[in-house]
Amino acid sequence: MISTHVLFLTATIFLIVALVLSRLAEEFKLPDILFFLGLGVAIGPSGLGLLSSDGGDWTPVVLSMGASFILFDAGLDTSFRTLRKHRRSISLLATFGVVLSASLTMLLARYILNLSWAEGALLGAILASTDPTAIVPILRSLPIPKTVRDILMTEAALTDVTGALLTFSVAEFALSHETTGTWIRDGLISVGLIVPGILAGGLLGALSVILIAHTRYDYLSKNAQIVGLAAVGGSYLLSENFHASGFLAVYVLGVVLGNPRAFDLGIRQGPLPGIARIREGAGVTAFLARVAIFTVLGAHMKFGSFGLSPWLLVLFIAGFIFLVRPATIFLLIPSVHTSGFSRDDLIFMAATRETGIMSATLASLFESRLSGAVHGAVFWTIVGTIVVGGGVKPFLVKRLKLSKDVTEEIPENV
Incomplete structure (x- = not known):
């Protein structure tokens, strides 16, 4: 049984270290999640051994709660005007x-890692979603146009859902050998599960806005953070x-609370201190969530290739980063004539x-049915995309001429 004294001491030291690392990240102009990932490696089994990688039932709880608060904070900072204007681009992505x-990743897995078509298809589906918990902190730390940032954050929130649905559909077909008709039927049913997530976040968001900022019913304005x-x-x-996505629901909740005047909810004129208090509280919880999530992920890092050739694994990850994603963006976004995005x-x-x-969660769900090679590819792709993405973007921003931002920093809200 851990004493209260030891618990408080550990938490205090941990928070101080996290604050120091966050400050170092600002000085070096790098995303703080890279430093928190390194902290997890340092205190995990691969380092000092202070934090066990066997988190039992607590690991998924930490990851789910942390991801929820990060997505909620991202939703608060998302402009509804931007989503409305670029809905076609977002829908395509x-x-x-x-x-x-998923299809391009399947080809890489088949011809580089020599996986079977079934395992390649499932690997492609597992890796198809962009991780909001990783990109939100990175995008927040960079001076990029808010329109670009909002679209990427919204894409990440939505692809967490569509990527998971695609994975379950592919798994039914590839691993259970079901008929094509059954696969299509399950896929269509799964797509319909996006709606409850949007409705849950939207309805509770509208109710919260009314209780915080309505002209007559703002009874809980002073308790807005609660x-x-x-x-x-x-x-x-x-x-x-x-059975819908809780992550999508909390993101939609954030969008509604962050854009209270975008909806006809009888909001009073002038400043909205309740919404401002929610923003302040969300910033704190999102920081704590980043520290917890990426420290835990760092502690779970296992330095092995899982039976894969290290060079082929590096080649696969490079293809995933430098071929699959660019092909997706340049094939789909320019097809929307009203997108208005520059080449940079x-x-x-x-x-x-x-x-x-999401990719790590999906891989764990099918752990007993997948080979070690697939697990290795998933794990090292997660690490590779976070490290490369977080390290390259600050230098990329300096060299690109990104579009002028025409969206207000804080959208039509407070």
């Missing part, structure tokens, strides 16, 4: 983009209860392809 990415925390938990649980904007989007928690 979240649907056809996921399928195209309302926000309760709404995050409520929207996640409500969505999961309908598209290059930056093509360089944003971090994957993480």
Whole structure:
């Protein structure tokens, strides 16, 4: 039994170290998640052994709760005006983009890693989603146009859902040898599960806005931060209860709370201190979530190639980063004539392809049915995309001429 004294001392030291690392990240102009990942490696089994990689039931809890608060904070900072204007581009990336990415990754897995077509297809589906918990902190740390940032964050939130649905559909077909008709039927049913996530986040978001900022019913304005925390938990649980994505629900919740005047909810004129308080609280919880998530992921890092040739694994990851993502962006986005993105904007989007928690979760769900080679490819692709993406983007931003940002820093909200 850990004493209260030891628990407080450990938490205090851990937070101080996290703050120092965050400050170092600012000085070196690098995403802080890279430093937190390194902290996890240092105190995990591969380092000092202070943190066990066997987190039992706590690891998925930490990852799920942390991801929820990061996505909620990202939603608060997303402009609804941007989503409305670029809905076609976002829809393409979240649907056809996921399928195209999975298909190209399957080819890489087949011809570079020599996996079977079935395992290659499942690997492609597992890696098809962009990880919001990785890209949100990275994008927040860079001086990029808010429109580009909002689209990438929204894509990440949506592809977590569509990528998971694609994975389950492919698994039914590739591993269970079901008929094509059954596969298509299951896929269509799964796509319909996006709706409960949107509704859960939207309804609780609207209710929260009314209780915080309505002209007559703002009874809980002074308790706005508590309302926000309760709404995050409520929207996640409500969505999961309908077997939909809790992550999508909390992101939609954040978008509604972050854009209260975008909806006809009877919001009062003038400043909205309740919404401002939610923003402040969300920033703190998102920071703590980043520290927890990436320290845990760092502690879980296992330095082995899982039976794969290290050189072929590096070649696969390079192809995933430098071929699959650019092909997806440059084939889909320019087809939307009203996208308005410059060539440099598209290059930056093509360089944003971090994957993480959702891919790791999906791989663990099929652990007993996949070879060690697939698990190795998933694990090292997660590490590779976060390290390369986080390290390259700051230098890329300096060399690209990104579009002027025409969206207000804080959208139509407070």
